[in-house]
Amino acid sequence: MSEVSASVGRYLSTIHLVSKSTGRPAKTGELATALDVSAASVTEMLTTLESRDLATYEKYKGAKLTEEGEETAREVMWKHCLAENFLEDDLEIESPEDAREMGQALSDEVATRLRELIDHPCAGQCSAPQTEYSECCDDVRGEEHVPN
Numbered sequence: 001m002s003e004v005s006a007s008v009g010r011y012l013s014t015i016h017l018v019s020k021s022t023g024r025p026a027k028t029g030e031l032a033t034a035l036d037v038s039a040a041s042v043t044e045m046l047t048t049l050e051s052r053d054l055a056t057y058e059k060y061k062g063a064k065l066t067e068e069g070e071e072t073a074r075e076v077m078w079k080h081c082l083a084e085n086f087l088e089d090d091l092e093i094e095s096p097e098d099a100r101e102m103g104q105a106l107s108d109e110v111a112t113r114l115r116e117l118i119d120h121p122c123a124g125q126c127s128a129p130q131t132e133y134s135e136c137c138d139d140v141r142g143e144e145h146v147p148n
Contacts, residue, residue, distance in 0.1 A: 004072055006104045008054075010035060011045050012073035013080075015055060015063050025062030079103035079111050086118050 004012065014034050018026035028046070032039045046063050049055035054069035065073060080103035087093045087102070106114065 004054075004076065006101070007045075008049070009072075009076040009104060011042075011049065012054060012065065012069055013077050015049075015065055016070065016073040016077070019064060025058070025064040027062040031063070076103070079106045082106065082111055082114050082118070086114060090118055 011031070014031055015026045018030050018034060022030075028039050028042045031042045031046075035042070046055060046057040049063070049069065050057045053066055054072060055063050055065050057063045080100055083102035083106065084096070084099035087095060087099050
């Protein structure tokens with residue numbers, strides 16, 4: 001997985017979710033709406049993602065994640081899901097912002113140990129990397145879980 005900033009993680013996750021729900025590349029306008037940013041900001045980030053080989057972008061057709069981009073998006077989403085489950089189920093704190101920040105900060109080792117601690121009760125709600133986390137499904141979260 002590529003090391004990515006919180007912003008890049010949000011874009012990768014959103015491209016993943018939009019693409020999976022529509023069955024085609026994610027269009028600039030769809031991403032702008034989901035992320036609540038301007039279309040120009042989306043285009044700028046897509047250019048950056050393409051230069052890092054995390055996505056391919058074709059004007060008027062949209063963005064598609066590369067294999068590395070897909071792996072990174074799924075890892076970011078899995079860590080967010082872990083943090084969300086830990087905060088809500090174990091600490092009884094419902095805070096999507098804290099879960100997003102906490103998930104972004106988790107190292108691979110800490111995420112794995114946290115999963116063991118909470119037994120990762122996601123029940124198919126996230127898109128974790130199947131190669132590492134076989135107990136998770138490849139189902140895509142509903143629209144309410146698109147990262148903000």
